[in-house]
Amino acid sequence: MGRIGHHRSPAPAAASPRVGVFGGTFDPIHLAHLRCVEEAREILGLDRILLIPAADPPHKRGRSITPARHRLAMLRAAVRGNPRFSVSTVEIERDGLSFTIDTLRQLAAGHPSWHLTLLMGVDAFAEIDTWKEHVALFDEVDIGVLSRPPGPVRNLRALAPVAVRGRFRYSSDRKSLIHSNGNRVHFLSVSALDISATDIRERVRRARSIRYLVLPAVERYIERERLYRAEAKPN
Numbered sequence: 292m293g294r295i296g297h298h299r300s301p302a303p304a305a306a307s308p309r310v311g312v313f314g315g316t317f318d319p320i321h322l323a324h325l326r327c328v329e330e331a332r333e334i335l336g337l338d339r340i341l342l343i344p345a346a347d348p349p350h351k352r353g354r355s356i357t358p359a360r361h362r363l364a365m366l367r368a369a370v371r372g373n374p375r376f377s378v379s380t381v382e383i384e385r386d387g388l389s390f391t392i393d394t395l396r397q398l399a400a401g402h403p404s405w406h407l408t409l410l411m412g413v414d415a416f417a418e419i420d421t422w423k424e425h426v427a428l429f430d431e432v433d434i435g436v437l438s439r440p441p442g443p444v445r446n447l448r449a450l451a452p453v454a455v456r457g458r459f460r461y462s463s464d465r466k467s468l469i470h471s472n473g474n475r476v477h478f479l480s481v482s483a484l485d486i487s488a489t490d491i492r493e494r495v496r497r498a499r500s501i502r503y504l505v506l507p508a509v510e511r512y513i514e515r516e517r518l519y520r521a522e523a524k525p526n
């Protein structure tokens with residue numbers, strides 16, 4: 292168990308909710324995000340999921356990201372009607388680059404009773420050693436790593452950054468790594484949905500259908516705001 296937002300004593304869920312934190316650019320939010328995180332919620336017995344869109348990068352690096360207000364509006368439309376999912380604007384409201392460790396500490400400070408589990412796809416986890424204070428991240432929270440096509444992950448430990456590997460041992464079922472302080476990195480085998488936001492943007496650009504890749508409300512928003520089109524630059 293971690294030092295951020297954790298209480299070891301058993302408490303009713305309402306008093307100490309187990310909250311999954313799922314960050315991303317969500318440009319746009321798609322069905323794999325929603326389904327995979329719903330499965331993670333079920334497997335880990337989380338009470339709630341917080342979806343956290345990253346802020347607009349102050350200095351655009353590589354591709355330009357759709358303005359936060361659009362990404363946020365699509366997220367809000369996507370979680371409408373699901374009381375277990377909500378959207379947090381902490382990163383959008385904070386200046387500068389969005390660092391996950393800062394977000395987790397901010398959430399923990401604002402909600403000391405929350406037990407936080409950071410959720411991410413295996414592609415994101417494979418790059419976690421490039422994140423700010425990644426060693427502290429492993430010290431401070433539980434992590435749930437979601438499988439993502441093309442394939443299942445066989446060696447979770449080998450994927451963990453070198454700097455933290457020695458601190459973890461496998462659980463007896465080998466489905467998670469246990470930190471010397473009790474924190475866990477869970478490997479979650481979720482439905483393999485080969486959907487990416489990059490592919491969705493590309494389909495819109497080529498005037499192809501994105502039906503059944505995103506929720507209808509998100510599809511309508513993309514259409515109405517003319518996002519991702521070859522000719523248009525939203526602002």
Ligand code: ATP
Binds near residue numbers: 410488
């Ligand atoms: P892009 O194609 O623009 O890079 P993306 O589809 O990978 O976007 P992000 O917003 O970057 O979506 O991802 C947010 C989180 O969701 C990341 O942790 C990522 O690994 C995870 N994720 C995205 N798509 C899937 C998927 N199909 N299956 C499992 N996890 C996913």
